[in-house]
Amino acid sequence: MAFSPENRGRARTIVARYPQSRSAILPLAHLAQDQDGWLSDEAMQEIAELTGVTAAQVQGTCSFYTMFKRDPVGKYLVSVCTNVTCLVLGGPELLEEMRHRYDADPDVTVEEVECLAACDGAPCMQVNYDYHELLTPDAAAEVVDEYKSGKRRARTVSGTAVVGGGRA
Amino acid sequence: MPITETRIVTKRLRDRPDDSWTIEGALASGAYDVLRTALTMTPEAIQDEQVKASGLRGRGGAGFATATKWSFLPKDSFPRYLVINADEGEPSTFKDHMLIERDPHQLLEGIAIASFAVQCNLAFVYLRGEFALGYDRLTAAIDEARNRGFLGNNILGSGFDLDIIVHRGAGAYICGEETALLESLEGQRGMPRIRPPFPAVAGLYAKPTVVNNVETVSTLPHILRMGGEEYGKLGVNKSTGTRIFSLSGLVNRPGNYEVELGVTFRQLIDDLGGGVRNGGKVKFMIPGGASSQWLTGSDEHLDCPLDMDAVGQFGVMLGSGAVMVYDDTVDPVLVAWRLAKFFAHESCGKCTPCREGTGWIEKVLYRMSHGLGRADDLDMLLDVGDNISPGLNAPFSQTTICPLGPSAVSAVVSLNKYFRDEILARVATATEVSA
Ligand SMILES: Cc1cc2nc3c(=O)[nH]c(=O)nc-3n(C[C@H](O)[C@H](O)[C@H](O)COP(=O)(O)O)c2cc1C
Ligand code: SF4
Numbered sequence: 001m002a003f004s005p006e007n008r009g010r011a012r013t014i015v016a017r018y019p020q021s022r023s024a025i026l027p028l029a030h031l032a033q034d035q036d037g038w039l040s041d042e043a044m045q046e047i048a049e050l051t052g053v054t055a056a057q058v059q060g061t062c063s064f065y066t067m068f069k070r071d072p073v074g075k076y077l078v079s080v081c082t083n084v085t086c087l088v089l090g091g092p093e094l095l096e097e098m099r100h101r102y103d104a105d106p107d108v109t110v111e112e113v114e115c116l117a118a119c120d121g122a123p124c125m126q127v128n129y130d131y132h133e134l135l136t137p138d139a140a141a142e143v144v145d146e147y148k149s150g151k152r153r154a155r156t157v158s159g160t161a162v163v164g165g166g167r168a
Numbered sequence: 169m170p171i172t173e174t175r176i177v178t179k180r181l182r183d184r185p186d187d188s189w190t191i192e193g194a195l196a197s198g199a200y201d202v203l204r205t206a207l208t209m210t211p212e213a214i215q216d217e218q219v220k221a222s223g224l225r226g227r228g229g230a231g232f233a234t235a236t237k238w239s240f241l242p243k244d245s246f247p248r249y250l251v252i253n254a255d256e257g258e259p260s261t262f263k264d265h266m267l268i269e270r271d272p273h274q275l276l277e278g279i280a281i282a283s284f285a286v287q288c289n290l291a292f293v294y295l296r297g298e299f300a301l302g303y304d305r306l307t308a309a310i311d312e313a314r315n316r317g318f319l320g321n322n323i324l325g326s327g328f329d330l331d332i333i334v335h336r337g338a339g340a341y342i343c344g345e346e347t348a349l350l351e352s353l354e355g356q357r358g359m360p361r362i363r364p365p366f367p368a369v370a371g372l373y374a375k376p377t378v379v380n381n382v383e384t385v386s387t388l389p390h391i392l393r394m395g396g397e398e399y400g401k402l403g404v405n406k407s408t409g410t411r412i413f414s415l416s417g418l419v420n421r422p423g424n425y426e427v428e429l430g431v432t433f434r435q436l437i438d439d440l441g442g443g444v445r446n447g448g449k450v451k452f453m454i455p456g457g458a459s460s461q462w463l464t465g466s467d468e469h470l471d472c473p474l475d476m477d478a479v480g481q482f483g484v485m486l487g488s489g490a491v492m493v494y495d496d497t498v499d500p501v502l503v504a505w506r507l508a509k510f511f512a513h514e515s516c517g518k519c520t521p522c523r524e525g526t527g528w529i530e531k532v533l534y535r536m537s538h539g540l541g542r543a544d545d546l547d548m549l550l551d552v553g554d555n556i557s558p559g560l561n562a563p564f565s566q567t568t569i570c571p572l573g574p575s576a577v578s579a580v581v582s583l584n585k586y587f588r589d590e591i592l593a594r595v596a597t598a599t600e601v602s603a
């Protein structure tokens with residue numbers, strides 16, 4: 001989807017901050033994901049216009065980065081670490097269990113990620129980039145269910161804090 | 169006597185667990201006092217009498233002398249940029265994550281001092297995209313600092329201007345490599361650049377650029393507060409001061425510990441980390457993050473001091489300050505495979521030996537760690553590794569543009585060095601069983 005008028009204003013402010021507009025591609029892709037929950041072709045087209053490059057260049061850049069989702073994902077992105085500390089403290093088992101539990105749930109996307117820089121809290125995961133540490137599979141599922149029931153407030157799928165009714 | 173921490177860079181966040189990241193908490197514990205003094209000095213005095221005299225070396229991985237790096241900036245070439253490397257993605261390193269979330273004002277004060285010293289008016293913080301709370305805290309801290317005159321125009325009446333842009337990454341370990349980081353900051357794929365030119369000469373937007381790590385810059389206020397020479401008395405040999413070590417793995421108390429350089433691995437693991445879980449023994453450790461070669465639990469290795477140069481005698485580096493500890497319940501081949509998977513995933517693909525080699529290393533280690541190893545697998549891995557890092561030495565040589573490729577070989581070399589017999593015996597047993 002294209003940016004809302006409000007977000008287009010935000011986008012222009014971001015572009016203006018940088019000595020070269022092209023630098024705004026990553027921040028604008030995050031902004032698009034804040035709005036849409038993923039990074040669509042239309043959004044990349046508009047980012048291209050705002051930063052003065054071609055849509056192919058925006059796509060070339062964005063496809064390099066794992067946080068940019070070029071297909072829709074669930075409202076809750078559960079990122080489980082299996083790198084070398086989590087590996088020996090239950091990370092792979094946690095990943096398996098979460099994949100299994102939320103397999104049929106369209107609101108939840110479970111992904112395997114590299115070290116989250118929270119290894120003293122292994123095994124750990126992020127939900128929309130908020131940390132949850134020292135988990136058992138049951139504790140992790142409880143956390144996800146609390147997001148789903150609204151007991152916990154989730155960030156956007158790009159990790160931006162949501163304040164009041166909308167984006168921070 | 170068991171050792172204790174020497175808390176300098178971690179002092180505020182340990183002393184004030186409830187408000188260290190707020191402007192009130194920071195000001196109540198002396199934040200920005202040093203900046204006021206710094207702005208009355210000359211940039212040269214800060215560079216020479218403070219930073220150079222302190223012996224400060226980069227905490228990001230390479231351990232390069234900070235003052236020397238700054239001195240490479242060409243004279244009279246402006247604008248120039250300071251870029252803070254806050255992309256912390258080296259496996260099992262979690263110190264910058266803590267410093268950003270829990271003491272953003274210390275980082276900002278350090279950035280202001282560094283910017284004044286290298287005469288830059290626009291600084292960037294390239295922040296790992298996954299650090300969502302870190303982004304909130306850092307941007308809030310910038311707003312508060314600006315409101316109080318510590319950032320922005322005419323800082324504290326000195327005539328010095330500084331603006332800071334926090335730029336979120338988006339999930340790519342390679343963007344921690346400084347030239348890939350600059351590419352990414354310019355809106356490109358994060359692929360390392362061929363050097364020369366070095367960033368000091370042509371970095372961001374082809375302008376002179378200094379890239380420094382979060383911990384490096386967070387140390388600056390303390391160097392100026394204590395005096396460079398005094399700070400330089402801490403530590404050992406050419407490893408001056410303190411460093412934060414991220415201790416993880418199978419120890420009783422994993423965590424970040426700030427110690428004077430020169431204490432030993434054993435002291436870090438036993439005195440601060442509470443030793444190996446369940447009364448076990450260290451089988452192997454990975455110092456310096458995933459890119460370093462490994463150490464074992466031998467007395468010689470455990471009693472080696474945390475000295476950036478002395479550890480080189482065993483082919484390892486202190487790198488990003490990670491120390492991962494494994495006991496004999498852990499299969500070293502499995503750990504090596506997971507690291508290989510990481511490097512294969514994170515290789516940017518620009519150089520053939522790395523792009524292809526990391527994939528092969530991952531595949532072969534997978535079968536070795538899953539009971540399907542073959543007798544000549546280890547030698548084949550060494551051969552693949554030799555194409556990436558000819559000679560398989562430490563410090564390494566490389567056929568690649570950046571050190572990620574050679575880093576992927578470190579685990580293979582370590583397996584061969586310390587576990588060759590164990591691995592070959594295992595293959596022999598498996599073959600017998602299947603025959
Ligand atoms: C593959 C790779 C990843 C790196 N990741 C980081 C990182 O996440 N953070 C960091 O500060 N330095 C990282 N470095 C080191 C940087 O290239 C650079 O040396 C450092 O940021 C310089 O800062 P310093 O001199 O203050 O240490 C990495 C290097 C390589 C080769
Ligand atoms: S060594 Fe690997 S990560 Fe580094 S530039 Fe070459 S392909 Fe990219």
Ligand code: FES
Pocket residue numbers: 081082083084085086087091114115116117118119122124259260261
């Ligand atoms: S290994 Fe999982 S957070 Fe570092």
